[in-house]
Amino acid sequence: MGLSWQQGPLASRSVGTFLTAAPLPERLLFAEPLRRRMRVQLDGQWIADSEDVVLLHEPGHYPVAFFPVSDIRADVLEPSGRVTQHRELGATTWFTVTATEEPAERSAWQYTDLPDHAALLANRVAFAWRKMDAFYEEDERILGHAADAYHRIDIRSTTRHLVVRQGDKVIAETHTPTVLYESGFAPRWYVDRKDVALDALRPLEGQTFCPYKGLASYYSVGGVDNAAWAYEEAFTEVRRIDTMISFEADLLEIYLDGIRQSLAPGQLVTAHGVDRALDPDELRARTRPAG
Template identity: 55%
Template sequence: MRVRFGGTWIADSEHVILLFEPGRYPVAYFPETDIAPDVLEATPHTTQHQDLGRTSWHIVKAGGQRASRGAWQHIELPAYADELRDHIAFAWAAMEAFYEEDERILGHATDSYHRIDIRRTSRSLVVRHRDCIIANTNRPLALYESGFAPRWYVPHADVDMSSLTAVEHQTFCPYKGLCNYYDIGAARLGAWSYPKAYSEVDRISGFVSFEPDIVSVELDGKAMKLEPGQTVVAHGPDRLLTIEEGQPGVRA
């Protein structure tokens, strides 16, 4: 894995450790010996991690650019986390890009145990906003994703697209691709769609999904709601990615 900042490679390692914490995206920790010299400037700022102890923060400098608090290191690790000793993590959003070999990692490092299954169904799904029916279908796709409530995707033809207003807001999912959003009247970001989803989940490309905590979504006549802890906290696209740049194998 490699890190690019200020137009140069600042870290390059075959011994990166990925840290998985509940409710957080994976974080890559690089051995200090695999980080370019003079890139890190220690600061007096420290924080306290509830599981990993005191954490010191660094300024990242390269190519005439500076990222305040662009990297951190756990300096009082408990014995069970000793593997992270002498390792540095870089703030994802502050860096230009992260790479695995020659391919850019988009959104965040992926979890090899993360799974997505898509199933065709004939169940009835109706979406309403106030007194208007926004979508009505008997052929939705059910998307099951590790750690999240099932999401239901509606064919474009079964959605009243005149009720949806495209907005500039986008997010990026390393497992599905670049996601566009829609307002439904005053219901901001009530719907979303992957216009060109990754090949592994291409079945949802162009389909529309709706947020049951923002608009009314009924499955077989029963109102849906997200269970506690299953709300998605999405990342924005890295450095204004286009759909094409977000495709696997595209070099940045």
């Protein structure tokens, strides 16, 4: 997912290869100007507002936004007395954010003894995503984590023959599947509900959240839990898969043009919780066309 998460180029499980004669370091960190206005909200107050944010990509982590100290409200950061060590970036000083009646402890941090090559992060503070109420780019809330410019989703129509079986039973069959390509993941095949034996699917309780697609609902197929899923209110950006159903290749038999599919590298997804203070109606509003 993006540059440093899942199987991105800087992730520890990258599926790609840097074509260099000498081996690269085991871990590569990448920092860059975000070049977007970003704001942080806590308890109805704007505590940071900047057009000079730097995004840090670290292997195995979502991208993290660092704000210049000068663009953070002066009265909201209180040193907590806690200092830890980052393996590459050195001493890390932690802050309590005091913009609420109950201060948010250890919810912001700053690298205070950076090596020279990491000077881009000097005099900058990051906020713990889940401890703040919301992050915004301009006036639009950003969900899940700072937006990763290297994360991309492409959706394509095709006339390939897709069959989903469970033993002798055909669960789905179509010559018009839709394939979703997402950075860091293997392709996912989605099927229109009219081509699915819906009587074989039983809805399950609970949902997972994708910052790029929305809330996913899951189904049991013939007693096998989580064998199928759908984004029933998919975000506007991926509206083409709204209500379509996808199937898990290691739990059911999936054949594409007669070739059985297997659980490909990158298809295991790490579930992402919904942001703090995110109203379900606000989440659903992202699925509706503007106007």
